[in-house]
Amino acid sequence: MKAVVLGIGNTILSDEGVGVRAAEALLARYDPPANVEVIDGGTAGMELLEPLSNLDLLIVLDAVKRGQPAGSVVTLAGAEVPVFFRSKLSPHQISICDVLASLEFIGDKPEDMVLIGVEPDSLELGLELTPAVAARVPEMVDLAVAELAARGITLKEKATCA
Numbered sequence: 001m002k003a004v005v006l007g008i009g010n011t012i013l014s015d016e017g018v019g020v021r022a023a024e025a026l027l028a029r030y031d032p033p034a035n036v037e038v039i040d041g042g043t044a045g046m047e048l049l050e051p052l053s054n055l056d057l058l059i060v061l062d063a064v065k066r067g068q069p070a071g072s073v074v075t076l077a078g079a080e081v082p083v084f085f086r087s088k089l090s091p092h093q094i095s096i097c098d099v100l101a102s103l104e105f106i107g108d109k110p111e112d113m114v115l116i117g118v119e120p121d122s123l124e125l126g127l128e129l130t131p132a133v134a135a136r137v138p139e140m141v142d143l144a145v146a147e148l149a150a151r152g153i154t155l156k157e158k159a160t161c162a
Helices: 014-029 080-086 091-105 137-149
Strands: 003-008 036-042 057-063 073-077 112-118
Touching: 003 014, 003 137, 014 036, 014 057, 014 112, 014 137, 057 137, 073 080, 073 137, 080 091, 080 112, 112 137
Parallel strands: 003 036, 003 057, 057 112
Antiparallel strands: 073 112
C-alpha cells in the first residue's frame, strides 16, 4: 500500500498553516515506513500531481471552515474530500481541487482519501497558531496515525530522550 499524508496551508496566516504544522508534528513523533510519505504541501498546486498519483491512500491535513467553534476537528472521507475542496475559497485549496480533478481525469486519483481538519480561529497575518487550534495538532496527528493503522500501516514512534 502506498500512502501520502499531506499537510497543506499558508503558514504566514496563523491557523491557515495548521495542516503543515500537523505534518511537521507527525514527522517529529514518528518514523514513517518506506510506503508512507509525509509531505509539507504548503500552498503548492500542480507540483503535487506526481507525488499524489496512483496512491492507495491520501490523508490531507488542513484548516477547514465549517462554521463550527474554533478548534473543532472534522474528518471527511472518500468522495466527500474532493467535493469539500471544490467549495472552498482560499488559494491553496483551489490548487488541491485542481490536482484532485487532474488526477481523476488522467485515471491516477487516490483509491481512498481522508481529510482531517480543524476549524481556524484566525486567518490573520501571523506565524503562530492560535491556542485553540494549536491544542488540536496532536489530535490531528493521532487521527492520521489511526487512519493509517486502520489500513494495516503502523508508524514507529521515535525514541525520546529523557
